Amino acid sequence: MSPETLNPQKPLNFFSALLVSAAIAILWLIPVFTTGGPAATGGTGAWGFVSIIALLSTIIAPFAYGWYSRDETGAILVGALPFLVVTGVSRIISSNSHPGVDYLACSVFYIVSLSLVGGLEGFFAAKKTARSLLIALLLAGIWAGIFFSGIT
Numbered sequence: 001m002s003p004e005t006l007n008p009q010k011p012l013n014f015f016s017a018l019l020v021s022a023a024i025a026i027l028w029l030i031p032v033f034t035t036g037g038p039a040a041t042g043g044t045g046a047w048g049f050v051s052i053i054a055l056l057s058t059i060i061a062p063f064a065y066g067w068y069s070r071d072e073t074g075a076i077l078v079g080a081l082p083f084l085v086v087t088g089v090s091r092i093i094s095s096n097s098h099p100g101v102d103y104l105a106c107s108v109f110y111i112v113s114l115s116l117v118g119g120l121e122g123f124f125a126a127k128k129t130a131r132s133l134l135i136a137l138l139l140a141g142i143w144a145g146i147f148f149s150g151i152t
Helices: 012-035 044-067 070-094 100-127 129-148
Strands: none
Touching: 012 044, 012 070, 044 070, 044 100, 044 129, 070 100, 100 129
16 A cells, blocks of 8 residues: 555645634634724624624534545644634633633633534544534534523
8 A cells, every 4th residue: 555545634734724723713803803802793794794704614614624635633623723712812802801710610611612512523524424424514503502602
């Protein structure tokens, strides 16, 4: 067997996964930096449209990247990294301080669960079997459910 058939993942897939993750993170952060902070994101107008595109790309990108590249590691990165980076940056630049331990625990649980589900979605999509694709689609729906349950 040739080396190409033994290792179907190319070394550049890691960098393409990071580029996809960075593009999604930038889509999330454009409204944050242009409207004055995380509390002002969304809404109507152009920035609300960019937020919708960011949300849809966060749900679809791990599935699409895993499906087309079969790169499990890259698909996990595309699923977990963008939302983790975005929420970390928005927490750092946020002017609101919520000193309660309950708030911190809920925030960490929310962010970690979304990153975990997104990473698993990409992982299962990269396997490219009928069963794993169904699991990846189910995880995409779970991601959307968790995300919308956290909006307050």
